[in-house]
Amino acid sequence: MTAPVLPCPTAPQPLGTSAPLHPCSPAPLLRPSLEYQHAFDLCAVEAHREGGPVAVFASSPFYARKLLKRLDGCEATLVPIGGWSSSSANIGELLGPEVEHPDVQILESLDVQAKAAVWAEPERESSRQVLKHVHQVLLPGGHLYVIASGWLARFLPEWKRDDGLPGERPVGLRQTITSLRQGGFTVEALYGFHGPESILWGYAFRLMERLGRGDLADRCLFKMRAEYMVSGQQAMWTPVGVTLARKR
Amino acid sequence: MDTRRRDLGEEAVDIAVDAAAIAEAVIRLDAWLETMRGPDGYGGPVAHWWQNCFQFTGTGLDWRYEGIIIGYLNLYEKTGDEQWFAKARRAGDDLVRGQLSTGNFRNSCFELNPYTGGTPHEAACDLALLHLAQVLREQGDPAWQTYLATAKRNIWGYHIERLWDPEAQAFRDHPRIPGFVPNKAATLVEGLLMLARLTGDEALVEIYALPTLEAILAHQVQGGPLDGAIYQYSQKGRFVARFFPFYIARCVPGLVAGYEWTGDRRYLDAARRALDFVLQWRYNDGSFPQVVYPGGRVNRYPQWIAATGDILRAMALLAPYGFEADPEPTLAWLLRGQEPLGGFRTARGFASQISQREPGALPEFRDLLPVIGWSSMAFRYLTDLWPDGAEEKQAAAERFEVPCVFRGRELTFAETEDQIELWDGTEPLYRWRKGAAWAEVCPPEMMWK
Numbered sequence: 001m002t003a004p005v006l007p008c009p010t011a012p013q014p015l016g017t018s019a020p021l022h023p024c025s026p027a028p029l030l031r032p033s034l035e036y037q038h039a040f041d042l043c044a045v046e047a048h049r050e051g052g053p054v055a056v057f058a059s060s061p062f063y064a065r066k067l068l069k070r071l072d073g074c075e076a077t078l079v080p081i082g083g084w085s086s087s088s089a090n091i092g093e094l095l096g097p098e099v100e101h102p103d104v105q106i107l108e109s110l111d112v113q114a115k116a117a118v119w120a121e122p123e124r125e126s127s128r129q130v131l132k133h134v135h136q137v138l139l140p141g142g143h144l145y146v147i148a149s150g151w152l153a154r155f156l157p158e159w160k161r162d163d164g165l166p167g168e169r170p171v172g173l174r175q176t177i178t179s180l181r182q183g184g185f186t187v188e189a190l191y192g193f194h195g196p197e198s199i200l201w202g203y204a205f206r207l208m209e210r211l212g213r214g215d216l217a218d219r220c221l222f223k224m225r226a227e228y229m230v231s232g233q234q235a236m237w238t239p240v241g242v243t244l245a246r247k248r
Numbered sequence: 249m250d251t252r253r254r255d256l257g258e259e260a261v262d263i264a265v266d267a268a269a270i271a272e273a274v275i276r277l278d279a280w281l282e283t284m285r286g287p288d289g290y291g292g293p294v295a296h297w298w299q300n301c302f303q304f305t306g307t308g309l310d311w312r313y314e315g316i317i318i319g320y321l322n323l324y325e326k327t328g329d330e331q332w333f334a335k336a337r338r339a340g341d342d343l344v345r346g347q348l349s350t351g352n353f354r355n356s357c358f359e360l361n362p363y364t365g366g367t368p369h370e371a372a373c374d375l376a377l378l379h380l381a382q383v384l385r386e387q388g389d390p391a392w393q394t395y396l397a398t399a400k401r402n403i404w405g406y407h408i409e410r411l412w413d414p415e416a417q418a419f420r421d422h423p424r425i426p427g428f429v430p431n432k433a434a435t436l437v438e439g440l441l442m443l444a445r446l447t448g449d450e451a452l453v454e455i456y457a458l459p460t461l462e463a464i465l466a467h468q469v470q471g472g473p474l475d476g477a478i479y480q481y482s483q484k485g486r487f488v489a490r491f492f493p494f495y496i497a498r499c500v501p502g503l504v505a506g507y508e509w510t511g512d513r514r515y516l517d518a519a520r521r522a523l524d525f526v527l528q529w530r531y532n533d534g535s536f537p538q539v540v541y542p543g544g545r546v547n548r549y550p551q552w553i554a555a556t557g558d559i560l561r562a563m564a565l566l567a568p569y570g571f572e573a574d575p576e577p578t579l580a581w582l583l584r585g586q587e588p589l590g591g592f593r594t595a596r597g598f599a600s601q602i603s604q605r606e607p608g609a610l611p612e613f614r615d616l617l618p619v620i621g622w623s624s625m626a627f628r629y630l631t632d633l634w635p636d637g638a639e640e641k642q643a644a645a646e647r648f649e650v651p652c653v654f655r656g657r658e659l660t661f662a663e664t665e666d667q668i669e670l671w672d673g674t675e676p677l678y679r680w681r682k683g684a685a686w687a688e689v690c691p692p693e694m695m696w697k
Contacts, residue, residue: 029364038695042303098364214489218490219547219602219603229695
């Protein structure tokens, strides 16, 4: 489907640089919540350091859009999983104007060897099957970064939207780790974003706001951010976590 | 607690502010800007009051381009040297190439990057493009229409189409959120007025710019100890009582432009009162607090260094209208913040952002981190001071290394032409290779947004 062209009063363009304006869905203008920003950026830094090719297993356009945008230059291959369309006809629209049309492959006929993979996120119906494919795709010793939402994620705006959720039935962090270990991976690290202490500081921020103490509220907010990232077991108590695993 | 007009006993900064010092600062800053260019434009990590962006380091098409393009145009105007114009145009081309099919600019969210739709960043890019277009038009170069068209696509396709709220008669900060941010709106007003001047489309002024200026006026405090201050933000008519001297100063150019267009003295008076408020809070060393709250409460740290270029610019803009302010203490504060490679320190006191206690002897990593979006504000202001006949000496520093703290640890900050690093003894804790879109080393403990 071609997007309608806005009646934008464009000036004459002697150098021919501008095409007609195309409105996009509001999705690209919606920044993810801070939890997901951290998770995506962590994966991006690690994947860029490893270098491509990188396989991106995404359970929704939300994950695909945010991850592919960050993996520009990494020879990324997108593997849509779950219920969202993998048809190349509308994938450009789903990914938005910021993402170059990526290499798209379907799970069942994957033909790629990757130095690293990002998986967002394991779901009840498909996680076992996807993990098998991730294992096949990754080169020996290759790294896998798994973004998983915990039960606290239900409070995040991404999981309250009516125009597409990040996933359908996420398995969560604990089950993700178990599956990875059973599936031929060594779990090297686990990070969570917006840990318990950080959440408490967030409440302190709101309290200070209600008391009319903007000065103290701001300080609580920055304390919340300073304590945002937790590792190990504490990550189980966060809305969003990233598991770093290596193929054995 | 009312701490207005305090004398906190800081020593006035002892630095020579003369023509040679200005010229040298500009040349060193230009050399540093060159080191910050990647394949698509100017990049680098960002430290900010709201959020940090250490991981994504690629080109950001945000307000850095306002300072860079207009700064180079300033130099071109003052020297006639084509190299400066070439750099302004190269930066303009970054914006043209980085425009998306929606009219937005790629990675335009500065400290929130990598996202598009940044405010006031896209408006600041438009303003820069329009300045460039104006110079090209005066030269009779048809390329001016390319830069004009790029700005128009953004102003119409994003700001007017997506952010204009006809009910509120003002621009929103986000298509889905009915919020208004005066300083951001002021930048857009500047762009709208400039676009109207270049195209003759006065409807832009009547329908969009003037109502927006009225909305800014409605956010200015009338009377009392906060007289002249401008609320940072409002949502559905609820004003958020945070007053940032830096952001209030960023309202001044839009108000002055509104006055110059209309002759309506209310805009000029508002600008004067705004700057009066800002200067009431200036410390003896020329610095400003970060935020002022009702009741005279202050979160002083971090105190901007590079960004004071925009406060100085506001003073300069009002000087022709009889506003008397001595820029020297702040200019000295700014110049003292220049690092050997030419970039400017971002701030003083990031380590005290939570405690608000007097900072320790060592600067924090974010204090030292030269951020292009802040240094560009220094650049724009200093290039406007470029003295006639100044010599263009080349900068010589190759490596800058200094102890600092981060999360309570003593570390070493290092910058060369090729990279910015943070060392924990012999271990790199952070590394950005200039030109790369992502930090090479940024372990989770550095993930502090």
